[in-house]
Amino acid sequence: MIALNARYSKAWAEPERHAPVRPLSPDTSSDRLGGMLQDQRGGRQAFEKNNTIFSEGHPVDRIYRIIGGTVRLCRHTQNGNRYIADFLLPGDMLGFIDQNEHLFTAEAVDQVNLAYYPRNQIARLFDSDANVRTNFLLHFSARMMAFQDHLFTLACQSAKERLASFILRLAGRTATGAGQRLNLSMGRRDIADHLGLSVETICRSLAQLRDAGVVEIPNVHQLVLTELETLRSIARGAAAE
Amino acid sequence: MIALNARYSKAWAEPERHAPVRPLSPDTSSDRLGGMLQDQRGGRQAFEKNNTIFSEGHPVDRIYRIIGGTVRLCRHTQNGNRYIADFLLPGDMLGFIDQNEHLFTAEAVDQVNLAYYPRNQIARLFDSDANVRTNFLLHFSARMMAFQDHLFTLACQSAKERLASFILRLAGRTATGAGQRLNLSMGRRDIADHLGLSVETICRSLAQLRDAGVVEIPNVHQLVLTELETLRSIARGAAAE
DNA sequence: CGGATAATTGATAAGACTCAATACGCGTGG
DNA sequence: CCACGCGTATTGAGTCTTATCAATTATCCG
Numbered sequence: 446m447i448a449l450n451a452r453y454s455k456a457w458a459e460p461e462r463h464a465p466v467r468p469l470s471p472d473t474s475s476d477r478l479g480g481m482l483q484d485q486r487g488g489r490q491a492f493e494k495n496n497t498i499f500s501e502g503h504p505v506d507r508i509y510r511i512i513g514g515t516v517r518l519c520r521h522t523q524n525g526n527r528y529i530a531d532f533l534l535p536g537d538m539l540g541f542i543d544q545n546e547h548l549f550t551a552e553a554v555d556q557v558n559l560a561y562y563p564r565n566q567i568a569r570l571f572d573s574d575a576n577v578r579t580n581f582l583l584h585f586s587a588r589m590m591a592f593q594d595h596l597f598t599l600a601c602q603s604a605k606e607r608l609a610s611f612i613l614r615l616a617g618r619t620a621t622g623a624g625q626r627l628n629l630s631m632g633r634r635d636i637a638d639h640l641g642l643s644v645e646t647i648c649r650s651l652a653q654l655r656d657a658g659v660v661e662i663p664n665v666h667q668l669v670l671t672e673l674e675t676l677r678s679i680a681r682g683a684a685a686e
Numbered sequence: 687m688i689a690l691n692a693r694y695s696k697a698w699a700e701p702e703r704h705a706p707v708r709p710l711s712p713d714t715s716s717d718r719l720g721g722m723l724q725d726q727r728g729g730r731q732a733f734e735k736n737n738t739i740f741s742e743g744h745p746v747d748r749i750y751r752i753i754g755g756t757v758r759l760c761r762h763t764q765n766g767n768r769y770i771a772d773f774l775l776p777g778d779m780l781g782f783i784d785q786n787e788h789l790f791t792a793e794a795v796d797q798v799n800l801a802y803y804p805r806n807q808i809a810r811l812f813d814s815d816a817n818v819r820t821n822f823l824l825h826f827s828a829r830m831m832a833f834q835d836h837l838f839t840l841a842c843q844s845a846k847e848r849l850a851s852f853i854l855r856l857a858g859r860t861a862t863g864a865g866q867r868l869n870l871s872m873g874r875r876d877i878a879d880h881l882g883l884s885v886e887t888i889c890r891s892l893a894q895l896r897d898a899g900v901v902e903i904p905n906v907h908q909l910v911l912t913e914l915e916t917l918r919s920i921a922r923g924a925a926a927e
Numbered sequence: 928c929g930g931a932t933a934a935t936t937g938a939t940a941a942g943a944c945t946c947a948a949t950a951c952g953c954g955t956g957g
Numbered sequence: 958c959c960a961c962g963c964g965t966a967t968t969g970a971g972t973c974t975t976a977t978c979a980a981t982t983a984t985c986c987g
Contacts, residue, residue, distance in 0.1 A: 641841035
């Protein structure tokens with residue numbers, strides 16, 4: 446309801462009757478928020494691979510901004526299941542959409558460098574600055590849209606379509622174009638737990654994309670987006686032909 | 687990050703190390719928001735079953751509050767697929783979390799009565815009243831949590847577990863207790879599109895619950911929650927035994 | 928009552944999971 | 958520098974869940 450201009454990459458989205466096409470572009474709301482925070486005083490912190498940054502249910506003391514590395518937001522169940530809500534990349538905010546308690550556990554996917562700011566300092570900024578509020582809502586709404594896209598992916602798409610959507614979303618967020626190399630910092634297990642699939646299915650779907658010439662896999666942590674357009678049509682569900 | 691006290695029914699959630707158990711209770715953030723809006727001037731509008739209230743991509747002109755009936759928030763794809771993000775019940779707000787454009791199409795599940803308020807009027811209220819802002823964030827965050835629970839459901843749960851979670855969530859939102867009748871205003875197809883399953887699987891899973899004595903099905907649009915505790919353990923994934 | 932829509936149940940098949948075996952990559956220590 | 962070992966990735970074989978297709982029954986509404 447508040448006036449926002451959030452754009453977000455909707456990998457599956459198509460020109461619709463009323464909705465304008467949202468171009469595949471990196472979300473800028475984080476940047477703007479981050480920019481406003483850079484003036485604030487805070488500190489730096491580094492996390493080794495697989496270390497926990499904060500846990501679900503813990504009180505929110507700090508707001509983080511990712512300087513380098515990849516973070517996964519996840520939930521663990523007592524059955525040992527894990528569900529990864531999202532991956533956060535450099536520039537993204539961490540703990541920002543949480544309330545008094547963290548909604549997720551945040552873990553370092555690889556070596557992660559963070560800038561942090563005391564929570565109450567940010568809260569004061571929010572209360573006093575309408576501009577900050579607007580950008581906060583922008584950020585919040587972009588995240589909401591992203592989750593919606595993911596809900597659609599989980600509800601309606603096949604394994605191959607899910608993987609294609611995931612790759613496209615990652616490519617969009619990192620501004621990786623056709624023919625370029627995409628960095629897959631997260632492991633196969635991470636991707637599986639994000640897409641609601643098994644590790645083996647991720648491997649096999651990747652192999653299918655490779656065999657179809659849609660992507661190349663120079664090594665485990667990199668993808669070459671040879672046929673970006675084909676990838677889009679797969680994500681769209683046109684894998685029939 | 688803003689101080690909020692949002693509680694939300696997490697059907698699958700368990701006592702965790704750090705997170706307090708969130709009781710299964712109706713979300714109150716809508717009520718509070720609705721209460722603040724009731725002073726505002728607006729109008730009333732009624733929609734027949736299956737009629738469209740607003741469409742994805744359309745500009746947001748009004749904020750609605752549901753007086754009676756059930757609304758589904760959905761997306762349609764060109765393949766003819768449909769995905770239902772959520773069902774909204776009396777007291778819930780409609781169009782509130784959207785930005786300039788509606789993120790979803792809203793359709794009447796049954797006979798729906800709405801109160802509406804002009805958007806710019808609400809926007810002014812938001813700008814001027816810190817209390818409204820707080821409640822807005824409360825509402826927003828409750829919705830976010832609900833979507834997260836749903837993401838978990840879609841990513842990790844089996845058909846029977848999904849259905850159990852869905853029933854529990856509905857029961858929580860309508861304050862329906864053990865042994866009581868739960869109103870299922872939406873059709874099987876609606877439930878299927880919400881849970882990422884086929885209509886037939888919904889029927890079969892319901893039949894399983896009925897045969898196990900967990901619920902009774904007096905008629906298509908009502909459920910008796912005979913064994914609420916069993917339902918919870920099913921949703922939790924303890925269906926093994 | 929009759930037609931249409933929705934719900935249920937059955938039979939079959941496809942897709943994804945599980946289990947198992949192997950290959951790869953990377954860090955460690957000899 | 959190379960061999961070893963551990964974790965991760967990949968591939969294969971078989972099974973199971975759920976989707977699909979088809980047929981029947983129930984429900985709604987004029």
